[in-house]
Amino acid sequence: MSELTVESVRLTSLSPGAGCACKLRQGSLTQLMSSLGPLPQPMNENLLIGLSEGDDAAVLKLNQDQALIVTTDFFTPIVDSPFDWGRIAAANALSDVYAMGGHPTIALNLAAWPADDLPIDMLGEVMRGGAAVATSAGCAVVGGHTIDDAVPKYGMAVVGMVHPDRLLSIDRVQPGDRLILTKPLGTGVISTAIKQEAAGNDVVRAAVRSMTTLNSSASEVAVAAGVSAATDVTGFGLLGHLHRMLAASGLSAEIYADRVPFLPGAWELAQAGFVSRGTRANISFLESAVDIADEVSVETSILLHDAQTSGGLLMSVPQPAEQLLxxxxxxxxxxxxxxxxxxxxxxxxxxxxxxx
Structure with a gap:
């Protein structure tokens, strides 16, 4: 065991990517799913959302009033504080349940840890952070699974519940719907700057505050208003996740660049070149699907593609949308x-x- 302590380790220096930017690229994932072909699946008329839909989570109907939501998410360190990394990872994992209109009930820890190189009590701090957020959501953490791995990773497998008639999905977008985003963008460029020790404390604090804010209230408001189409904005960026919704629904959309909110410092960090590989992959993948007006700045374009971690919900809201807002x-x-x-x-x- 090394002499490293929790205080002396910069977690973000231990991985090539940070947060959801470390995930498989959208193009690679599309190629993977195509290469699998039709997988053998048991017939189950109660499976409301499964593999083929490409939604945020799987949903199984239990009875007329209850359906089970199952999802998982984990990633490499996005901040240097172990406790905050755990909080962010838990909020991100729970978000898939909220994106389906449900509420989380139980969760399992998922962790990869270089046990011979990092203090084990640091992993304890990560899990304490995850448990703190899960508890605030009314979700019990009931165990988990760990492996010894060179690159630290943490997340959760989450089970939630939803009423079958109040389910949110990506394929129910309708012409004329207004698109509402519930968190500002920019966690990708900020986390990239954190890795390079170039993000100021105020910028980091604002990003952590956003990433640890649960999407529970946004989900509740959407369901109460009768919204049926939503997703959470994570590694594929705002435009990537919107593209998935529109492709699933057979429609197009307009985005007003001047209305999209950004986290403090994000635009300046994009201008300074702190762009993750995940974001660059998003830009490349969407090149043929997105038309960007000449007056939209390069920095704004980057942030619209920015690989988010624990981002907000993107809702497709029938008119009028003012009351929901x-x-x-x-x-x-x-x-x-x-x-x-x-x-x-x-x-x-x-x-x-x-x-x-």
């Missing part, structure tokens, strides 16, 4: 109307410089 604001959420759904080629996105 006001309720989100009343709950203290940084919610913004960022675009609208239009008829057009499936998955196509037009980014304009300003709202028409």
């Amino acid at each position: 006001e309720e989100l604001w009343r709950r203290g959420l940084y919610a913004t109307l960022v675009g609208k759904v239009i008829d057009g080629d499936a998955g196509r996105i037009v980014v304009t410089g300003e709202q028409p």
Whole structure:
């Protein structure tokens, strides 16, 4: 065992990627799923959402009033504080349940740890952070699984519940819907700057505050308002996750670049070149699906593709959307109307410089 202590280790220096930016690229994932072909699946008429839908989680109907949501998520360190990394990873894992309109009930820890190189009590700090967020969500952490691995990783497998009639999914977008985003963007460029010790304390604190904010209130407001289409914004970025929704629904959308909110310091860090490999992969993958107006800055374009970790919900809201927005604001959420759904080629996105 080395003489390293919890205080002396920079966790973000131990992995090539940070947070959701370390995940398999969208293009690679698409290729993987295509290579698998049709997998043998037992017939189950109660499986509401499974592998083929490509949604945020799987959903199994138990009875007329209850359906089970199952999901998992884990990633490499995104901040240097073990406790905050655990909090962020837990919030991110729980988010898939909220994106489906449900509430989390139980969770299992998932951890990879270089036991001979890092203090084991540091992993304890990570798990304490995860448990703190899960407890605040009313979700019991009931065990888990660990492996010895050179690169530390942490996350959770989560089980939640939802009413079958109140399920949110990515394929129910309708023409004329307004697109509402409930958190600002920029965690990707900020986490990249953290790895290079170039992010100021105020910038880091704002990003951690955003990433540890649960999407529970946003989900509750969406369900209560009758929204049926939503997703959470993570590694594929705002435009990547919107593209998936639109492709699944056979529609296009407009995004108003000047309305999209960014975290403090994010635009400046994008300008300084702190762009993750995950974000660059998002830009490449979406090149043929996204039209960006000339007046939209390079920095804004980067942030629209930025690989997020524990981002907000992206909702497709039937008109009028003002009452829903006001309720989100009343709950203290940084919610913004960022675009609208239009008829057009499936998955196509037009980014304009300003709202028409």
